[in-house]
Amino acid sequence: MPLYIPYIKNETSESCPDLKGQEYRASFHTHSFARGPRKKIYHGHLEGMGPRKGEHAVVKVFRDSPGTEEMCDVEISKHSLGRRLARKFNKLIPNQQYKINFTLPLKSTVERLGVGCYLTRHKSRHLDLKEWVLIEENLTLENKFQVFIRKTGERLSDEPTTLDAFLHFSYHESGGKFVLCGFQGIQTENGYLLTTPWIHWADTNLWSSSDNGLAKIRQVFGFHQCNNICYKFIRPVEDSTEEIEQSNNDKENNEANQKLDTGIDEQHMVDVMESNMCENKQRDATHLLKSNSNEKDDLTEHNK
Numbered sequence: 001m002p003l004y005i006p007y008i009k010n011e012t013s014e015s016c017p018d019l020k021g022q023e024y025r026a027s028f029h030t031h032s033f034a035r036g037p038r039k040k041i042y043h044g045h046l047e048g049m050g051p052r053k054g055e056h057a058v059v060k061v062f063r064d065s066p067g068t069e070e071m072c073d074v075e076i077s078k079h080s081l082g083r084r085l086a087r088k089f090n091k092l093i094p095n096q097q098y099k100i101n102f103t104l105p106l107k108s109t110v111e112r113l114g115v116g117c118y119l120t121r122h123k124s125r126h127l128d129l130k131e132w133v134l135i136e137e138n139l140t141l142e143n144k145f146q147v148f149i150r151k152t153g154e155r156l157s158d159e160p161t162t163l164d165a166f167l168h169f170s171y172h173e174s175g176g177k178f179v180l181c182g183f184q185g186i187q188t189e190n191g192y193l194l195t196t197p198w199i200h201w202a203d204t205n206l207w208s209s210s211d212n213g214l215a216k217i218r219q220v221f222g223f224h225q226c227n228n229i230c231y232k233f234i235r236p237v238e239d240s241t242e243e244i245e246q247s248n249n250d251k252e253n254n255e256a257n258q259k260l261d262t263g264i265d266e267q268h269m270v271d272v273m274e275s276n277m278c279e280n281k282q283r284d285a286t287h288l289l290k291s292n293s294n295e296k297d298d299l300t301e302h303n304k
Helices: 069-092 162-173 213-223 240-256 266-303
Strands: 010-012 024-028 039-048 056-062 100-102 106-112 132-137 146-149 178-181 183-188 191-194 198-201
Touching (some): 024 056, 024 106, 069 100, 069 178, 146 162, 162 178, 162 183, 178 213, 198 213
Parallel strands (some): 100 191
Antiparallel strands (some): 010 024, 024 039, 056 132, 146 183, 178 198, 183 191
16 A cells, blocks of 8 residues: 655646746645735745746635636736836836836646645635646745735825836827736836736726726826826826717727637737727828828919
């Protein structure tokens, strides 16, 4: 009869590859050290053959139901969108100390449960074997982790910062389709390193039931104070007529595009943003052609 050796900690299977193509497993505690509205967070570390072996990490577990791969993909896509926008925004920021970046989680499944999972009572559901979880670098080790801007848009500093401008930039760059907020993480000499951003979409069908659409975007901008980076960026419309037109445009977009019920993947997020940028360029080109045409007519009339 084989001898059964209980595991002290929880363990995951090999993760998806990171940006360098390396896969890692995570060994993590049986009890969470922090909880958010949707996830529990566990201390852990990475195991594997890559250069990040032994690195401190956190494992994020979905609270209300066992995690699925699709749920992980939605969360990862938020980070990816934040990273794409940050790369563009950082070109406006000359000082390295104020540049912005986001972590990029790995996804994996729970392979083993530590004995501690069974010895004490849990206030919420137990972890399940084979459920999907997120593995992310640990930003809490040096007690520098902080919330910079809440998901409501309320900032915790008295003066506007680079993150305030980035919030506004996300709305401007998307053509008013969404705004990123809920910025939390750390600031070092190399800039801000942030974890999962919160996204409010003007069209709530593009996201989840926790998104309150235009009303929430306006609330976010109610706390926003422009600075010398973002004062020329577009802001949410206030006029009711414009709002109705915006609502009608959203409905037309809903009919023209197939939407996902549980979320939106990274590529679709980026497509929405880049499509809007393309529309703006087409409008500018049309305006330029009309302008040139008018000038030609004026010249013809003058020659007569």
